[in-house]
Amino acid sequence: xxxxxxxxxxxxxxxxxxxxxxxxxxxxxxxxxxxxxxxxxxxxxxxxxxxxxxxxxxxxxxxxxxxxxxxxxxxxxxxxxxxxxxxxxxxxxxxxxxxxxxxxxxxxxxxxxxxxxxxxxxxxxxxxxxxxxxxxxxxxxxxxxxxxxxxxxxxxxxxxxxxxxxxxxxxxxxxxxxxxxxxxxxxxxxxxxxxxxxxxxxxxxxxxxxxxxxxxxxxxxxxxxxxxxxxxxxxxxxxxxxxxxxxxxxxxxxxxxxxxxxxxxxxxxxxxxxxxxxxxxxxxxxxxxxxxxxxxxxxxxxxxxxxxxxxxxxxxxxxxxxxxxxxxxxxxxxxxxxxxxxxxxxxxxxxxxxxxxxxxxxxxxxxxxxxxxxxxxxxxxxxxxxxxxxxxxxx
Amino acid sequence: xxxxxxxxxxxxxxxxxxxxxxxxxxxxxxxxxxxxxxxxxxxxxxxxxxxxxxxxxxxxxxxxxxxxxxxxxxxxxxxxxxxxxxxxxxxxxxxxxxxxxxxxxxxxxxxxxxxxxxxxxxxxxxxxxxxxxxxxxxxxxxxxxxxxxxxxxxxxxxxxxxxxxxxxxxxxxxxxxxxxxxxxxxxxxxxxxxxxxxxxxxxxxxxxxxxxxxxxxxxxxxxxxxxxxxxxxxxxxxxxxxxxxxxxxxxxxxxxxxxx
Numbered sequence: 311x312x313x314x315x316x317x318x319x320x321x322x323x324x325x326x327x328x329x330x331x332x333x334x335x336x337x338x339x340x341x342x343x344x345x346x347x348x349x350x351x352x353x354x355x356x357x358x359x360x361x362x363x364x365x366x367x368x369x370x371x372x373x374x375x376x377x378x379x380x381x382x383x384x385x386x387x388x389x390x391x392x393x394x395x396x397x398x399x400x401x402x403x404x405x406x407x408x409x410x411x412x413x414x415x416x417x418x419x420x421x422x423x424x425x426x427x428x429x430x431x432x433x434x435x436x437x438x439x440x441x442x443x444x445x446x447x448x449x450x451x452x453x454x455x456x457x458x459x460x461x462x463x464x465x466x467x468x469x470x471x472x473x474x475x476x477x478x479x480x481x482x483x484x485x486x487x488x489x490x491x492x493x494x495x496x497x498x499x500x501x502x503x504x505x506x507x508x509x510x511x512x513x514x515x516x517x518x519x520x521x522x523x524x525x526x527x528x529x530x531x532x533x534x535x536x537x538x539x540x541x542x543x544x545x546x547x548x549x550x551x552x553x554x555x556x557x558x559x560x561x562x563x564x565x566x567x568x569x570x571x572x573x574x575x576x577x578x579x580x581x582x583x584x585x586x587x588x589x590x591x592x593x594x595x596x597x598x599x600x601x602x603x604x605x606x607x608x609x610x611x612x613x614x615x616x617x618x619x620x621x622x623x624x625x626x627x628x629x630x631x632x633x634x635x636x637x638x639x640x641x642x643x644x645x646x647x648x649x650x651x652x653x654x655x656x657x658x659x660x661x662x663x664x665x666x667x668x669x670x671x672x673x674x675x676x677x678x679x680x681x682x683x684x685x686x687x688x689x690x691x692x693x694x695x696x697x698x699x700x701x702x703x704x705x
Numbered sequence: 706x707x708x709x710x711x712x713x714x715x716x717x718x719x720x721x722x723x724x725x726x727x728x729x730x731x732x733x734x735x736x737x738x739x740x741x742x743x744x745x746x747x748x749x750x751x752x753x754x755x756x757x758x759x760x761x762x763x764x765x766x767x768x769x770x771x772x773x774x775x776x777x778x779x780x781x782x783x784x785x786x787x788x789x790x791x792x793x794x795x796x797x798x799x800x801x802x803x804x805x806x807x808x809x810x811x812x813x814x815x816x817x818x819x820x821x822x823x824x825x826x827x828x829x830x831x832x833x834x835x836x837x838x839x840x841x842x843x844x845x846x847x848x849x850x851x852x853x854x855x856x857x858x859x860x861x862x863x864x865x866x867x868x869x870x871x872x873x874x875x876x877x878x879x880x881x882x883x884x885x886x887x888x889x890x891x892x893x894x895x896x897x898x899x900x901x902x903x904x905x906x907x908x909x910x911x912x913x914x915x916x917x918x919x920x921x922x923x924x925x926x927x928x929x930x931x932x933x934x935x936x937x938x939x940x941x942x943x944x945x946x947x948x949x950x951x952x953x954x955x956x957x958x959x960x961x962x963x964x965x
Contacts, residue, residue, distance in 0.1 A: 388866070448870070450834065451843055475865045479846035482831040486803060486838035491926035494829040514932065521932050528926040564843030565874040568860070573868035610965075643964055664964065665938075666955065682955055683943040690948045698956045702965055 313348055313355070317341050319362035329357040346562070373465055373488065373529040380464075381407040381414050382530070384457065384471040384481070385429055385437075387421040388448070389570075392428065394537060395472035400433040401543035402499055402535070403470055406508070407435075409501040412467065417460060419453060420445030423553065430551035433543040438464075440556040447567035448476050454483035456558050461488060466530045468508050470499070473534035485532055491525030492532040495634070497539055497657050508533065513634065513653040520653065538582065538640040539661055577629045580613045586643045589615030589632055589659075592623070593648020593669060593688055600625050602692040603647055609699045615639065615659075617649045633658035647688045651676030668692070706759035706854075709815040710750040710783070711806055711832070712743040714767055714774040739774045742821030744889035745882050749851065750819050751782050752887065756854060760784040762813060766794055766805055772905050780892035780900035787813060791909040796922035803835030805920060808913040810840065817859070818879040830881065837879040844879040845872050849886055 322340040329335075334347035335354060342362075354363050383403045385396035400416065407414040416434040418426055419442070426437040438460055444452050453476075461469065461484070469484075471477040473495050485492035493510040497520070500509045507524045508531040514521035525531040581587065588610065590603040600620070607614045616630040632639055634654035644662035649655060651667070651674055659665070660679045667680035668688050677683045684691055714737045739747075750761040763778035765771050766789040775786030789809050797805065810818060818840075820833035830846070837844035849869060850862035856876075863870045864883055892900070910920055918924060944951040959965050 448865075449872075450837075450846075454838065475847055475863075478830050479834055479844075482799070482803075482834035483838040483844075485800060485831070485926075486835040489800065489926065491798065491800065492831060493927060494831055509930065514929075519932055519934065522930040523927050524930045525927045564878070565845060565872050567870045568873050569871040570865075571862075571868045571871065643959070664959075664962070677941070677943070678937045680938060680941055682958065683941060684951045684955065685943070686948050686951065691952065694948050694952045695955070698952050699965065702956060702960060 313344050313352070314364055314366045315342050315344060316362040316364065319360045320358075321360055321362075323359065325359060326354045326357050326363060329354045346560075373462075373490070375527050375529055380412045380466050381410065381468045382461075382466040382470070383414070383416045383434070384469065384477065385416045385418040385425075386472050386474060386476050387418065387425065387445075388476070390421050390425075390446075392418075392421060392425050393472060393474060395474060395477075395535070396429065397432045397542045398537065398540040399470045399472065399535060400429065402540040403468075404433040404543045406468060406499060406501060410467065410506065415464075415466065417457065419456065426553045430553075431545055431547060431549050433546075433549070434551055436552045436554060438554045438556055440558050442558040442561065444558060444561050444563075447570070448480075449563040449565045449567065450480040450483060451563045451565070452558070452561035453480040454487065455561055456556070458484050458487045460556065461530060469530045469532045471532070471534050473536040477534050481532065481534060488528075488530075490528035490530060490532060491523070492534070493523045493525075494534050495657070496533045496535050497660075499533060499535070507531070513657050536638045536657070538638045539657070541661075575629045577613070577627075581615060581630070581632065581637050581639050584613035584639065584641045586610050586612035586645070587615045587632070587639055587641045587659075587662075588612045588645045588647065589617065589649060590620055590626070590647050591617035591649030591655075592619040593650070594620060594625065595648075596623075597625050599648070599689065602688065602696070606645070606647075606692055606696045606699070609696045609703070610643075612643075612645075613641075615644075617652075617655050619649075646676050646680075647692060649676055650674045651679065706753060706757040707814055707816045708750045708753055708759060708761045709810055709813060709818045710743070710746045710761060710763050710778070711810075711818065711820045711836070712747065712763055712765050712774055712778060713740045713821070714738070714765060714771045715740045737770070737774070739777055740821055742882070742884065744821075745884055745886050746819040746821045747778050747781055747783060748887045748889040749880070749882050750817075751890070753817060753851070753854060759816075762787055762815075764789065764806065764809060764813065766790070766797075766802065766809075769907075775905050776900040776903065777892070779903045780896040781890055782893070782896055786903060786905045788905050788907050789909075789913070790907055791920075793910040793915075793917060793920045796925065797920065798925035798927045799829050799831040799835065800926050801920055801924040803832045804839060804924065805910070805913070805915055806832065807836045807839035808915040809908055810836065812908070812913045816877045818877070820879065820881045833879055833881040840877070840879070842877045842879060843874050844881070845874055846881045847883050848880050849883050851886070 320341045383399040386393040413435040415436040416429040417438045426439045498511040510523040588607040615632040616626045621631045640661045645666045664681045666682045667676040668684045672685045762785045763783045847864040848861040853860040
């Protein structure tokens with residue numbers, strides 16, 4: 311609830327000013343205005359001779375099952391450029407909306423009208439766009455504040471966001487505000503045929519276990535998804551949709567971005583854009599074993615990746631790490647050498663088109679996600695593979 | 706400056722069992738450690754205290770044996786350990802955990818609250834920002850550097866995808882920290898002595914004025930529906946024979962798919 315002054319009705323007579331015990335009303339441009347000092351005591355409501363002061367009731371903060379409608383995707387931008395994960399979320403969002411026979415909407419803070427139209431071509435039926443310059447830099451409170459307001463007003467059934475530094479930081483505030491569930495880093499999302507609940511699958515408990523999480527009673531059901539885990543939807547140049555322009559109000563922030571420092575590590579960019587990645591794990595046994603990985607990567611013009619075990623051992627720098635605490639990658643070919651395949655590693659690479667696993671242990675979980683499995687010693691297999699690749703490529 | 710560091714004790718190994726009835730973790734009987742990211746949160750708290758003076762309180766929520774984590778924190782130099790323990794907290798998801806910690810922090814009082822980046826057993830990284838929202842204060846997540854700290858404000862570097870942001874925040878504030886921020890100190894002899902003698906304060910749900918229906922399983926919006934091992938990929942092909950033969954098959958397949 312908050313108190314609002316109708317600027318068209320207000321004559322600037324100032325009779326409300328003395329009625330406020332908190333000095334929360336001032337005159338600006340000959341009209342009364344309620345400031346943030348307002349305690350919502352309602353003392354001013356009856357004073358106004360024009361009836362220009364009114365109480366605006368907000369819908370209840372908590373939503374229950376059955377109230378929600380539609381699937382929402384938070385489309386993140388950074389420096390005015392839409393993040394790739396936004397299009398991936400529209401891909402999975404389209405599937406979920408199809409299963410629910412509901413609309414798919416995107417919410418975008420900052421960026422331009424052209425970007426909003428781009429979201430429609432990637433699958434959105436409606437785009438809620440707030441172009442307020444406050445969103446040029448990322449501050450959690452205005453992001454969480456406006457998204458929560460929009461959810462309260464439009465009541466989506468599901469909200470998806472990218473598990474990026476931005477999404478992972480402010481989306482929890484929205485969940486706290488709305489008292490609803492939030493599942494981080496989902497690797498697959500589906501709709502339960504019976505209950506229509508969102509089935510949110512994520513790795514759990516550090517071991518080789520996946521958990522399906524549901525949020526049975528509260529709405530919206532919220533989930534974050536890491537970049538490059540979901541596939542983009544179909545891009546349709548001629549697709550049409552609605553753009554709703556939102557005006558942000560009361561967007562306060564206790565934080566302020568003073569400066570942005572760009573630092574792009576070449577390797578991490580290469581990892582994420584690589585066509586082929588050759589990755590090594592504990593099974594390489596050390597820097598000498600890793601040399602075989604590097605040689606194969608050179609023969610294939612591939613990028614070198616690593617499991618957390620290899621990075622923790624100090625055989626290769628952190629920026630090569632693939633997995634939950636490293637980079638999520640989605641190359642055409644991923645060659646995992648001496649990597650057993652802990653869930654944390656698998657979630658970072660299992661969307662790759664072709665996965666080749668080379669491991670001594672036939673029971674290693676890496677073989678569960680493999681397209682081709684080679685059970686063998688990498689010290690024997692890799693030199694042969696590197697030689698054959700060079701032959702095929704005529705080097 | 707009143708500093709509160711939220712820490713979490715987690716199972717040391719992968720030998721975690723699950724209660725089949727409630728689908729929640731059984732932590733009893735498993736060796737526990739302070740979750741690694743939280744060590745950096747403790748170190749950050751101690752370094753701020755060295756600059757500004759004041760006190761550092763370590764706060765954890767868990768079973769009575771989580772007391773050992775607080776003693777470990779005290780051995781590093783933390784002034785005080787508070788254990789939030791009550792059967793009512795059992796089975797809390799991130800929302801209910803954040804709610805209980807918020808109530809406890811409101812009870813203790815704090816200018817700066819520091820959390821590790823994520824729990825190694827859940828990796829959700831949600832609890833910190835949720836606590837900040839409940840407290841109605843700003844937060845800055847993934848901080849890698851503290852540049853400046855004054856009586857009413859702090860300047861930090863926040864890790865982003867393509868570099869970092871320099872962010873100024875008013876106090877009170879909640880920070881979540883990454884490993885890069887610092888190297889946690891080892892316990893001193895004096896610290897170890899203090900840890901042995903320290904009185905750990907215990908708080909239950911009623912002490913912090915928490916509403917029962919917001920706690921534990923009942924207060925948790927999310928539920929674990931089931932737990933499973935990841936399945937085998939449908940089109941998987943295991944190759945046979947000596948290395949030379951396997952490599953030949955693989956290279957032929959890849960050439961056929963025009964991958965090379």
